[in-house]
Amino acid sequence: MNLETRLIEAFRINSFQEKALEKLGLETVRDLLYHFPRYYSDAAEVASIANLVPGQTAVIFGEISNLKTKKAWKRKIPMAEARVADDTGSTKIVWFHQAYLAKMIAEGSFVRVEGKYSEKGFSNPKIESAPNLFSQSSTYSLYPVYAESRGITSNWIYHAIKKVLSKVPFDTDPIPEEILNRYKLPNLKTALIYIHTPKSKEHAEIARKRFAFQEIFFIQLEKQRIKHELHTQNAFKIDKSYSDISLFLKRFPFEATEAQKKAIEAILNDFRKGFPMSRLLEGDVGSGKTLVAAATCYAATSARMQSAFMAPTEILAKQHFESFIKYFSHLPIQIALITGSGCFKFPSKVNPSGFTNISRSQLLKWVANGEIAIVIGTHALIQKSVKFKNLALAIVDEQHRFGIKQRQKLVTNHQTIPHLLSMTATPIPRTLALTLYGDLDLTLLDEMPAGRKKIITEVVTNNRRQTAYNKIRDELKTGRQLYVICPRIDEPDPSKELSVQAKSVKKEAARLKKEVFPEYEIGVLHSKMKPAEKDKIMQDFKEHKIDILVSTSVVEVGVNVENATLIIIEGAERFGLAQLHQLRGRVLRGTHQPFCFVFSENNSAKTLERLRALTEAKNGFELAEFDLQSRGAGALAGTKQWGISDLAMEAIKNLKMVEAARHEAQKIIEQGSTLSGYPERKIHFE
Secondary structure, X not given: OOOOOEHHHHOOOOHHHHHHHHHHXXXXXXXXXXXXXXXXXXXXXXXXXXXXXXXXXEEEEEEEEEEEEEEOOOOOOEEEEEEEEEOOEEEEEEEEOOOXXXXXXXXXXXXXXXXXXXXXXXXXXXXXXXXXXXXXXXXXXXXXXXXXEOOEOHHHHHHHHHHHHHHOOOOOOOOOHHHHHHOOOXXXXXXXXXXXXXXXXXXXXXXXXXXXXXXXXXXHHHHHHHHHHHOOOOOOOOOOOHHHHHHHHOOOOOOOOHHHHHHHHHHHHHHOXXXXXXXXXXXXXXXXXXXXXXXXXXXXXXXXXXXXXXXXOXXXXXXXXXXXXXXXXXXOOOEEEEEOOEEEEEOOOOOXXXXXXXXXXXXXXXXXXXXXXXXXXXXXXXXXXXXXXXXXXXXXXXXXXXXXXXXXXXXXXOOOOOEEEEEEOOOOOHHHHHHHOOOOEEEEEOOOOOOOOOOEEEEXXXXXXXXXXXXXXXXXXOOOEEEEEOOEOOOOOOOOOXXXXXXXXXXXXXXXXXXXXXXXXXXXXXXXXXXXXXXXXXXXXXXXXXXXXXXXXXXXXXXXXXXXXXXXXXXXXXXXXXXXXXXXXXXXXXXXXXXXXXXXXXXXXXHHHHXXXXXXXXXXXXXXXXXXXXXXXXXXXXXXXXXXXXXXXXXXXXXXXXXXXXXXXXXXXXXXXXOOOOOOOOOOOO
């Protein structure tokens, strides 16, 4: 048996269990060993059999007897049963689907039993040999509990892991010995023993620390390898300074902030290096990322190079197209828009101050021969038919909305790799950004343009809901518009015990129309609608055909609806603070005073205290850090899509660990980036 041995070869597994293992993502011995406990049961008190209470979970020690296997009378399920006795009495034990346990425990041996007790005895408890009847030391104080699936119990996993731990050789460790010594981390075999069979909480903690470091270390190795390889590639050199584009920036209706100036200078410095830039620009909604994008496009066009700007939706792409026309209309350059539903070009021969609809084939010819300087579009930009003559700069807006392969397509299908500027309004804690985007240089826009009005945010409890509606009605009467964000699309199924009980878009829209704002036009937006439907609703909202838009959190990032200055967020306790901050940023688009009403269904002091951080924090980054520390990484929007385990996400809280893993990975890559000594690991963390 070795780490690559398949579990169906290592154990007697029926088809039912095989499907359960597949559902858990467990195929090999390696997968099993990296299936870490979700938590540990700490049984401080051991009960005597005479004092057992039906319905309660208990731990007993005793002598086992009458071990036998059989099949259940009705369903013919394989099962095992036995009796366990101590000085005060005896009770029955039954294991369904685990008949093998009767063969793993010797008749007459002392055992430790843990499980829920009923009047009939214990059903499917954890059981293991104990040295003697009074063995109640710390050796038996911590017991791992694993993620399980129907057919494979946590107990089965525990015994299977104990079996393979004693048989699998561990000749090599994926982390170099000098790194383990430097950070006082246990080697692989010790860490696996500590995490699965800890004798103390300290053992479990040091093992989890080692595996968290390991995962972050391997992510950093891959990110640093990508960064190193990128630095060996050639890119277009654009030798422009900030003074070269200062006249262009003066045409904007507001002066660039210091943060914007620093971001532009950093990008212009990258343009001069000769290898492709790969930079992530993070900034709150309204911080002016589009100004930075326009300035860098101007630098490229003034050097007679092309730029591409990719947005996640047609409505956003069209909005950027219209904005860029305003920014560049005084210059003799051509701008194009390519989406799935059509192509447009500015300027139009018929109307020099406007744009015109043109055929896709004609536009692609002009892009290919370099006549079009700036091309804006959706996913349509990365189709094979779209070819550039000299694409020097690729910009991806709301980069988290695109897959890694989609982002790569924009820059890799060219003879000379273009510079890449990714932009996001999602606030990400520094440690998470250093891990996820280790291959990118990070730039923060942590300053708002002068004149932006601060959003007045109010946390509203149920008894103050009507007061909030009255304030909103006063604003609607002046001609303003309102967003209402709900956690669900449809009402929860009452027959499902664990369904999320929260306000739904459809029912809330109907209630608002009937009971609260009958005089106003109300629209609905959610993720189950087709893209064309969503675009139509957003366009109607922009044109003020709709007064109130009831939506899930899908409401388009970055869409400018300057007249929408009000937002209600229902069930706010279900969102992370950074996500709430992003949602309220929808009303930070115009010159009117914006308002955000945060409605909570949970009025506990802890919940209200967390939500009130929205009224105090200076920016989204501060809120993201607060959420990371107070609720854990799972509270951050979209953590699952990042492909990081819960264990490593908790480690993200530790800046020193992230920086150490990054530092060690950088050193290894500098010595040689082939990673031949560091094979990729298929690891499952639970």
